[in-house]
Amino acid sequence: MSGIYKKVEIVGLSEISFAEAVKVAVEEAGKTVRHMSWFEVVEQRGRIHDGKVAEFQVTIRIGFKLER
Amino acid sequence: MSGIYKKVEIVGLSEISFAEAVKVAVEEAGKTVRHMSWFEVVEQRGRIHDGKVAEFQVTIRIGFKLER
Amino acid sequence: MSGIYKKVEIVGLSEISFAEAVKVAVEEAGKTVRHMSWFEVVEQRGRIHDGKVAEFQVTIRIGFKLER
Amino acid sequence: MSGIYKKVEIVGLSEISFAEAVKVAVEEAGKTVRHMSWFEVVEQRGRIHDGKVAEFQVTIRIGFKLER
Amino acid sequence: MSGIYKKVEIVGLSEISFAEAVKVAVEEAGKTVRHMSWFEVVEQRGRIHDGKVAEFQVTIRIGFKLER
Amino acid sequence: MSGIYKKVEIVGLSEISFAEAVKVAVEEAGKTVRHMSWFEVVEQRGRIHDGKVAEFQVTIRIGFKLER
Amino acid sequence: MSGIYKKVEIVGLSEISFAEAVKVAVEEAGKTVRHMSWFEVVEQRGRIHDGKVAEFQVTIRIGFKLER
Amino acid sequence: MSGIYKKVEIVGLSEISFAEAVKVAVEEAGKTVRHMSWFEVVEQRGRIHDGKVAEFQVTIRIGFKLER
Amino acid sequence: MSGIYKKVEIVGLSEISFAEAVKVAVEEAGKTVRHMSWFEVVEQRGRIHDGKVAEFQVTIRIGFKLER
Amino acid sequence: MSGIYKKVEIVGLSEISFAEAVKVAVEEAGKTVRHMSWFEVVEQRGRIHDGKVAEFQVTIRIGFKLER
Amino acid sequence: MSGIYKKVEIVGLSEISFAEAVKVAVEEAGKTVRHMSWFEVVEQRGRIHDGKVAEFQVTIRIGFKLER
Amino acid sequence: MSGIYKKVEIVGLSEISFAEAVKVAVEEAGKTVRHMSWFEVVEQRGRIHDGKVAEFQVTIRIGFKLER
Numbered sequence: 001m002s003g004i005y006k007k008v009e010i011v012g013l014s015e016i017s018f019a020e021a022v023k024v025a026v027e028e029a030g031k032t033v034r035h036m037s038w039f040e041v042v043e044q045r046g047r048i049h050d051g052k053v054a055e056f057q058v059t060i061r062i063g064f065k066l067e068r
Numbered sequence: 069m070s071g072i073y074k075k076v077e078i079v080g081l082s083e084i085s086f087a088e089a090v091k092v093a094v095e096e097a098g099k100t101v102r103h104m105s106w107f108e109v110v111e112q113r114g115r116i117h118d119g120k121v122a123e124f125q126v127t128i129r130i131g132f133k134l135e136r
Numbered sequence: 137m138s139g140i141y142k143k144v145e146i147v148g149l150s151e152i153s154f155a156e157a158v159k160v161a162v163e164e165a166g167k168t169v170r171h172m173s174w175f176e177v178v179e180q181r182g183r184i185h186d187g188k189v190a191e192f193q194v195t196i197r198i199g200f201k202l203e204r
Numbered sequence: 205m206s207g208i209y210k211k212v213e214i215v216g217l218s219e220i221s222f223a224e225a226v227k228v229a230v231e232e233a234g235k236t237v238r239h240m241s242w243f244e245v246v247e248q249r250g251r252i253h254d255g256k257v258a259e260f261q262v263t264i265r266i267g268f269k270l271e272r
Numbered sequence: 273m274s275g276i277y278k279k280v281e282i283v284g285l286s287e288i289s290f291a292e293a294v295k296v297a298v299e300e301a302g303k304t305v306r307h308m309s310w311f312e313v314v315e316q317r318g319r320i321h322d323g324k325v326a327e328f329q330v331t332i333r334i335g336f337k338l339e340r
Numbered sequence: 341m342s343g344i345y346k347k348v349e350i351v352g353l354s355e356i357s358f359a360e361a362v363k364v365a366v367e368e369a370g371k372t373v374r375h376m377s378w379f380e381v382v383e384q385r386g387r388i389h390d391g392k393v394a395e396f397q398v399t400i401r402i403g404f405k406l407e408r
Numbered sequence: 409m410s411g412i413y414k415k416v417e418i419v420g421l422s423e424i425s426f427a428e429a430v431k432v433a434v435e436e437a438g439k440t441v442r443h444m445s446w447f448e449v450v451e452q453r454g455r456i457h458d459g460k461v462a463e464f465q466v467t468i469r470i471g472f473k474l475e476r
Numbered sequence: 477m478s479g480i481y482k483k484v485e486i487v488g489l490s491e492i493s494f495a496e497a498v499k500v501a502v503e504e505a506g507k508t509v510r511h512m513s514w515f516e517v518v519e520q521r522g523r524i525h526d527g528k529v530a531e532f533q534v535t536i537r538i539g540f541k542l543e544r
Numbered sequence: 545m546s547g548i549y550k551k552v553e554i555v556g557l558s559e560i561s562f563a564e565a566v567k568v569a570v571e572e573a574g575k576t577v578r579h580m581s582w583f584e585v586v587e588q589r590g591r592i593h594d595g596k597v598a599e600f601q602v603t604i605r606i607g608f609k610l611e612r
Numbered sequence: 613m614s615g616i617y618k619k620v621e622i623v624g625l626s627e628i629s630f631a632e633a634v635k636v637a638v639e640e641a642g643k644t645v646r647h648m649s650w651f652e653v654v655e656q657r658g659r660i661h662d663g664k665v666a667e668f669q670v671t672i673r674i675g676f677k678l679e680r
Numbered sequence: 681m682s683g684i685y686k687k688v689e690i691v692g693l694s695e696i697s698f699a700e701a702v703k704v705a706v707e708e709a710g711k712t713v714r715h716m717s718w719f720e721v722v723e724q725r726g727r728i729h730d731g732k733v734a735e736f737q738v739t740i741r742i743g744f745k746l747e748r
Numbered sequence: 749m750s751g752i753y754k755k756v757e758i759v760g761l762s763e764i765s766f767a768e769a770v771k772v773a774v775e776e777a778g779k780t781v782r783h784m785s786w787f788e789v790v791e792q793r794g795r796i797h798d799g800k801v802a803e804f805q806v807t808i809r810i811g812f813k814l815e816r
Contacts, residue, residue: 006553046175072215098188230391255506311597376524376527379522451584453582453584484686649795657720723789
C-alpha cells in the first residue's frame, strides 16, 4: 500500500520476434533491478540487413518497487 | 453499405506472445459479440514475476457490425 | 556520413503473428527498394473472420539510403 | 448535476461526406441508446473503389447520460 | 490467468475535485458493472458558471473482468 | 519576410457541416482580427438533441500576421 | 446557436492541489474575460522545494463566448 | 493474403469542403497510382483570403496494393 | 546557468487523491535524490476494489540538477 | 506565488536557423507583451524556394505573468 | 489553385546542427524532386561517438506539387 | 548482437542554440555514463529574461549499452 515505484526505459533485442525482445530486456534488467512488477511497450523498431529483418528492437518501461 | 459499426475495447492475456494475447481476446469476445470484422492494437503491456515475463497483455479495439 | 535517407510506409500481412507480417513487408519491399537499413512499427491491426483472427496487419516505415 | 455519462465508439458510413457519416452514426445509434448528449470525432477514413472515394467512414465517441 | 477484460469509458462529475469525480464515476458504474479492477484517466474538463468552476468532469476508462 | 504571426483558437458552430462551422469561425473572427492567413483544424465535436445531430462544433487555430 | 467561442490558455498555481490551481486560474481569468463557459486541462506540473511539492501548476484552456 | 500494401501521403485542395478536397486528392492520385484501396485523414488545414476561407486542404494517406 | 538536469519517472500511490499521490512520490524520491526542482504528471490511474476507488496512482517525471 | 500566467502562440521566421526564429518570435512579441517568462516549441516547419530552405518557421507558446 | 501535393519523408544528416541537417535533406532531395514547396520537422535524433554528438539526424516531410 | 540498452532522460542548457544544448547534455552525461550510442529529442523549451531568450533547454533521451 505504501512505498513508491520507479520506471526505467530498456531496449531489448532479438532476431526472432518482438515478444522475445521483451523477454530479453526483462531478464537482462533483472540482473541488476529487483522487485520488477510490470512493463509497458513504448516503441517497436528493427534493423534490416541484406533485405531481411536482422533484429527486432523493443523499448519497454519496466516498473519496480523502490526498496527503502 | 448501410448500417453502422461499434468498437469495444478488450484486454487479452497470454503467457506466450502478443499475437497469442490478441487471439485470446478475439476468441473470448466472440462468445458474446457477433459480426466481428477487424481489430486495432491500442496498448501492449505485461506482468513480470520472479524476474521473468509472466503475462503479455494486449488492449485491442474490436469493430463489429451492429444488427438491426 | 554524407547522403540522405528516405522512409516509405508499407503494410505487411500474415496469418501467424505481427513479427511475421513485418518480415513479409520487409522482404517484399526489398524486391524494389535497395539499401534498406531500419524499420519503425507505426500501426498494428488485423482482420477477423468467423470469430477468429484471420490476418495480422502491420504498418511499418522503412528507412533506406538514397543512391546518387 | 448528479448522474454519470458513458461514451460508446461508433463508426458511421456515407457515400457523400464526413458530416453525413456522423449523422448516420448518431441516428442509427439512437435506435438503441437514449439520452445521447454529444459526440467527438476520433478518426476519419474511407474506402476507395475504381479510383474514386466510395465511402466516407467516421469514428465518433457518443456521450449519453446513464439512467438509474 | 485466463479470461479477458473489457474497458468502458465513463464520465464522472463533481463540484469538489477531480478525485471526487473519479470516485463518483466508479461508484455509479459499480451499480451495473461487476468485477471492476482498475481505471485510467483519459480527460479532465469542467463547466464554468458565473466566473467560477461549477463542475469538474473526468473521463475514465474502467477495466473489469468479463464473466463467462 | 520579417514580422511574426500569432495563432488564436476559435470554435465555430454550424447546423449543417464541419466545413460550414469552419467558415463561420473564420468570418466571425475576421470582424476583429486582421491579416488572417491560414487555419488548422484542432478538434471536431458536436451536440446531439432528440437523437439527431443538432450542431457541428469545430475548433480551429487561425494564424494572422501581427501588425507593428 | 450563432456566435463563436474563443479559447485562451491560462496557468493557475496552488500550494494545495490541482483542483485548487484550476479554480485560481478560472477566478483570476474571470477578472478580465466574460462569458466563460468551460475549461480543458492541458498540462499538470509543479515546483519542488526542499524535497517537497511547493506548488501545483495546471495549464487549462478556457472557452468563452465572443461578444459582438 | 499475399502481397503487401504501400501508403503515400497526398494533399488535396478544394474551395468547397473537406470532403471535396479528399475526392480531389484521390482522383488526381488515381492518374498515376493503381489498385488504391483506402484512405486515412491525417491533417485538415486551409488558406484564408480577405477574411474568408479560400481553400480547404486535406492531407490523406492512400493505401494501395503493390503489384509484382 | 551551467550544469545539466536529469529526469526520473516515479509512481506515487495514495488512497485520498491524485495530489496526495504526487506528494508521496516526491517525498519518497527525496530520500535518495537531491536537488529536485520540478515534476510533470505523465499518467493518472488507479486500483478499484469492491466497487470503490482503492488507490490513486500518479506517474510523474521528477527533474533534478546533476551534481558534479 | 499568487497570480496567474497566460500562454500565447507565436510563429517566428528566420532564414538562418530554428534558434534564430525563436529569438525573432520572442523579441517581436516582447514589443507588446510584458513579463514574458518562458517558451515551449510547438512546431517546426519551413518554406522551400528553388530547391533550397528559404525560411525556418517555429511556432512557440510564450508564457507570461498576467498583471493585475 | 488546382492540382495536388505529395509529401515524402526524408532524413538529413549533419555534424553541425539540426538546421544544417534540414538544409542537407532539402538540397539532396531537390536533385530528384521538383516543385518542392515546404517541409515539416517530424523527428530529431542523433548519433553519439566517444562521448560526443557525432551526427544530428532530422526527419522532415517535404511537400511538393505533383506535375501532370 | 546480444546485450540490452538503457535510456536516460537528460536536460541540457545553452545560451546559443538547441544544437549547443544537446551537445552540453551529451558531454556532461558522458562524465558518468559509458557506451552512449544515440539520442532522441523529446522537448524543446527555454527561459526568457528581459524580453530576450536567455536559455535554450532541450530534453533528450540518451541510449547506451548496459555493461555486464
